[in-house]
Amino acid sequence: MSSKADIETDSFAPHKIAVLADVHGNYTALRAVVADAKRHKATDFWFLGDVLLPGPGSTDILALLADLGITTWPRGNWEDLLVNGHAKNLDVTDPQRLYFTRHAMYQDQFLDATTYQRLADMPLTVTHHIGGLTFRLSHNLPDKNYGQELIPTEQQANFDRLLTSEIDVALYGHTHRQLMRYGSDGQLIVNPGTVGMAFTNPGKVQHDLRAMYALITVAGSRVTNVDLRKVEYDKDAELERARVRKLPYFDLYSDQILAGVGYTHNRPVLAAYAGAHGYVAEVARYVEQ
Numbered sequence: 001m002s003s004k005a006d007i008e009t010d011s012f013a014p015h016k017i018a019v020l021a022d023v024h025g026n027y028t029a030l031r032a033v034v035a036d037a038k039r040h041k042a043t044d045f046w047f048l049g050d051v052l053l054p055g056p057g058s059t060d061i062l063a064l065l066a067d068l069g070i071t072t073w074p075r076g077n078w079e080d081l082l083v084n085g086h087a088k089n090l091d092v093t094d095p096q097r098l099y100f101t102r103h104a105m106y107q108d109q110f111l112d113a114t115t116y117q118r119l120a121d122m123p124l125t126v127t128h129h130i131g132g133l134t135f136r137l138s139h140n141l142p143d144k145n146y147g148q149e150l151i152p153t154e155q156q157a158n159f160d161r162l163l164t165s166e167i168d169v170a171l172y173g174h175t176h177r178q179l180m181r182y183g184s185d186g187q188l189i190v191n192p193g194t195v196g197m198a199f200t201n202p203g204k205v206q207h208d209l210r211a212m213y214a215l216i217t218v219a220g221s222r223v224t225n226v227d228l229r230k231v232e233y234d235k236d237a238e239l240e241r242a243r244v245r246k247l248p249y250f251d252l253y254s255d256q257i258l259a260g261v262g263y264t265h266n267r268p269v270l271a272a273y274a275g276a277h278g279y280v281a282e283v284a285r286y287v288e289q
């Protein structure tokens with residue numbers, strides 16, 4: 001796997017960059033965000049990883065991202081879980097690993113070998129140069145796409161790990177929380193929040209289940225605006241897609257979308273759901289193939 005991608009963009013044109021992260025299989029939310037960004041005349045679209053799962057979206061999401069010019073992005077931890085679930089590399093005695101493997105099994109009806117390989121080969125960081133500014137994109141830390149180091153209440157030293165002297169703006173996702181702050185040397189750090197998998201956040205001021213993204217304006221060699229946006233989308237339509245497409249763990253997805261309840265780390269609930277829906281036997285047969 002390569003670890004870096006470098007993308008050069010015309011320095012002289014003004015840019016309005018829509019930064020998207022953590023779509024998590026929610027095509028309906030992604031479409032709402034893209035429509036909002038186009039209304040606001042976005043010129044560039046970037047993505048920060050965690051593209052599929054646990055929602056029903058699949059090649060439709062990958063095609064929409066490709067239409068926006070997004071073919072490379074920093075690999076999210078859910079890309080790793082999907083790829084490893086498909087490769088049958090996860091320990092399915094763990095209800096959480098069973099959950100990812102059952103979802104990979106579901107995605108197998110849509111994704112071909114080339115697509116799995118493309119996801120496996122995504123770099124950990126992507127660098128963009130615009131107007132003399134260097135932007136570095138990572139899913140979480142530049143060398144670690146999982147973990148809790150960058151939740152908004154963490155210490156400054158953790159955020160400085162996003163930066164080097166060459167970087168002007170660090171963009172990361174993963175926490176599903178919108179954030180704008182600075183590095184110790186004054187560099188800008190932005191997290192656009194999550195497009196498709198909003199959680200009920202701690203604290204009443206953070207409670208919001210809309211689709212999130214960031215719109216960053218660059219004029220000349222300056223960042224002139226950072227707009228942390230939230231967009232309403234049709235949650236019932238998304239759940240209807242999930243129902244029609246026979247999404248596994250449907251009720252948990254429904255709870256996620258309508259109430260912001262996350263089950264990814266709730267092993268007792270995942271185990272009970274898998275047991276009640278026959279997933280344990282299905283995954284055992286899949287892994288043996």
Ligand SMILES: [Mn+2]
Pocket residue numbers: 022024050076078174175176
């Ligand atoms: Mn995520």
